[in-house]
Amino acid sequence: xxxxxxxxxxxxxxxxxxxxxxxxxxxxxxxxxxxxxxxxxxxxxxxxxxxxxxxxxxxxxxxxxxxxxxxxxxxxxxxxxxxxxxxxxxxxxxxxxxxxxxxxxxxxxxxxxxxxxxxxxxxxxxxxxxxxxxxxxxxxxxxxxxxxxxxxxxxxxxxxxxxxxxxxxxxxxxxxxxxxxxxxxxxxxxxxxxxxxxxxxxxxxxxxxxxxxxxxxxxxxxxxxxxxxxxxxxxxxxxxxxxxxxxxxxxxxxxxxxxxxxxxxxxxxxxxxxxxxxxxxxxxxxxxxxxxxxxxxxxxxxxxxxxxxxxxxxxxxxxxxxxxxxxxxxxxxxxxxxxxxxxxxxxxxxxxxxxxxxxxxxxxxxxxxxxxxxxxxxxxxxxxxxxxxxxxxxxxxxxxxxxxxxxxxxxxxxxxxxxxxxxxxxxxxxxxxxxxxxxxxxxxxxxxxxxxxxxxxxxxxxxxxxxxxxxxxxxxxxxxxxxxxxxxxxxxxxxxxxxxxxxxxxxxxxxxxxxx
Amino acid sequence: xxxxxxxxxxxxxxxxxxxxxxxxxxxxxxxxxxxxxxxx
Numbered sequence: 001x002x003x004x005x006x007x008x009x010x011x012x013x014x015x016x017x018x019x020x021x022x023x024x025x026x027x028x029x030x031x032x033x034x035x036x037x038x039x040x041x042x043x044x045x046x047x048x049x050x051x052x053x054x055x056x057x058x059x060x061x062x063x064x065x066x067x068x069x070x071x072x073x074x075x076x077x078x079x080x081x082x083x084x085x086x087x088x089x090x091x092x093x094x095x096x097x098x099x100x101x102x103x104x105x106x107x108x109x110x111x112x113x114x115x116x117x118x119x120x121x122x123x124x125x126x127x128x129x130x131x132x133x134x135x136x137x138x139x140x141x142x143x144x145x146x147x148x149x150x151x152x153x154x155x156x157x158x159x160x161x162x163x164x165x166x167x168x169x170x171x172x173x174x175x176x177x178x179x180x181x182x183x184x185x186x187x188x189x190x191x192x193x194x195x196x197x198x199x200x201x202x203x204x205x206x207x208x209x210x211x212x213x214x215x216x217x218x219x220x221x222x223x224x225x226x227x228x229x230x231x232x233x234x235x236x237x238x239x240x241x242x243x244x245x246x247x248x249x250x251x252x253x254x255x256x257x258x259x260x261x262x263x264x265x266x267x268x269x270x271x272x273x274x275x276x277x278x279x280x281x282x283x284x285x286x287x288x289x290x291x292x293x294x295x296x297x298x299x300x301x302x303x304x305x306x307x308x309x310x311x312x313x314x315x316x317x318x319x320x321x322x323x324x325x326x327x328x329x330x331x332x333x334x335x336x337x338x339x340x341x342x343x344x345x346x347x348x349x350x351x352x353x354x355x356x357x358x359x360x361x362x363x364x365x366x367x368x369x370x371x372x373x374x375x376x377x378x379x380x381x382x383x384x385x386x387x388x389x390x391x392x393x394x395x396x397x398x399x400x401x402x403x404x405x406x407x408x409x410x411x412x413x414x415x416x417x418x419x420x421x422x423x424x425x426x427x428x429x430x431x432x433x434x435x436x437x438x439x440x441x442x443x444x445x446x447x448x449x450x451x452x453x454x455x456x457x458x459x460x461x462x463x464x465x466x467x468x469x470x471x472x473x474x475x476x477x478x479x480x481x482x483x484x485x486x487x488x489x490x491x492x493x494x495x496x497x498x499x500x501x502x503x504x505x506x507x508x509x510x511x512x513x514x515x516x
Numbered sequence: 517x518x519x520x521x522x523x524x525x526x527x528x529x530x531x532x533x534x535x536x537x538x539x540x541x542x543x544x545x546x547x548x549x550x551x552x553x554x555x556x
């Protein structure tokens with residue numbers, strides 16, 4: 001067994017061990033399984049949020065982008081650096097509190113409680129499930145390909161192994177297992193990336209020297225406009241690049257669910273700082289390494305392998321194993337969050353809501369696990385027979401998610417006049433625009449990114465439709481009261497507690513404390 | 517700076533500085549979060 005493979009096996013075993021350890025904790029029903037009983041502190045919240053946001057894209061796509069277009073890739077990185085703090089500061093505390101008051105345990109159910117209508121949940125769940133399935137499929141394929149390259153086994157075997165490990169620990173411990181493995185994986189990603197960045201900078205003689213060599217190769221690479229200055233004055237594309245990983249995160253259901261699982265609303269404060277520190281250290285790395293790969297390995301046939309090839313070039317064998325573990329960590333930490341979210345949406349938001357309303361919490365855990373397994377099998381079958389391109393799926397799925405959900409989640413806590421009709425119109429407008437823009441390839445012809453246009457349409461729809469339907473579709477009184485309680489930095493008033501679903505474990509605990 | 521064109525340096529330094537200032541502002545504005553007991 002090679003040293004690299006040894007590191008990967010050790011890493012896989014560690015992730016499964018965390019899943020087994022967490023599964024020994026008594027999971028009392030849906031809230032424990034789906035939100036970890038709302039017990040997570042700032043460090044786990046921040047790193048779970050960051051690692052599940054950053055998929056294999058950071059090690060494959062980011063390196064490829066800067067290998068191809070130099071410092072142009074930094075527009076994406078600069079937006080990404082602030083994505084976590086923006087998400088936690090805008091949504092964090094308020095979403096945690098409002099979801100608790102409204103008794104929501106999934107990020108889609110939360111939307112229905114805030115915008116009361118069966119259509120809200122039906123449409124949101126369908127859009128989210130569709131996008132998430134394709135997003136997780138891309139992670140499966142990336143994991144399979146990465147493992148096949150390192151382990152030297154065939155792609156179908158590597159794919160089965162990668163999916164198997166992810167499913168196993170997601171299946172075992174639910175949200176807690178996902179949160180704690182994501183936390184560990186974020187640290188592995190950071191260590192791996194810092195290591196390869198240091199080695200790369202050392203190999204090119206430092207940042208200033210590396211830039212000088214890049215400039216000698218092609219001065220355009222040092223500009224923010226890409227090779228041959230193709231993006232010069234393309235402000236629509238540049239703005240889209242800045243927005244996609246900053247504001248876009250606020251619309252991803254598998255990411256914003258982190259807010260709902262926080263121990264207290266105030267956890268958002270420290271989590272924001274941890275998230276910013278992590279991003280400052282981690283995010284520039286893949287882009288810089290991808291750029292300096294042009295100096296170290298100027299004739300790469302596949303730019304997506306830039307970071308991995310540089311690692312093999314500048315690091316000793318055992319360190320390459322750690323970097324490979326970091327790459328797998330990026331892929332797996334996103335895949336597990338997506339898989340759990342897909343299982344949650346299918347079981348809680350569709351099956352329980354529309355087919356069997358009498359299902360108990362424990363039954364729902366079983367249904368969720370069955371669906372996770374079914375999705376994994378379906379994903380395997382598609383990925384092994386005819387695997388589509390990774391980058392294309394990820395960009396498409398994340399753009400649609402962001403366009404569809406950002407106004408719905410942001411207005412849910414910041415705009416009292418946002419109503420169900422506005423939210424439904426916003427989700428439909430964002431989805432249709434982003435899908436049409438992507439399928440028709442309008443990015444290049446119009447010079448406007450799909451994210452930018454999708455977000456503009458969904459936001460406009462939210463504002464216009466909410467205002468036009470104020471009379472016919474008013475915001476319910478209980479939601480207005482809940483929003484008022486959310487605004488105040490104070491404990492939830494007793495009047496709000498009494499309207500909650502006392503079957504939820506954390507709320508039941510709180511109610512018992514109130515009674516005492 | 518670091519052998520980069522002025523515009524590239526200014527954009528990178530400026531946006532990173534803006535995020536740091538935003539984080540500091542959030543910390544200041546949310547200074548009451550920890551003091552108030554918003555438990556559960």
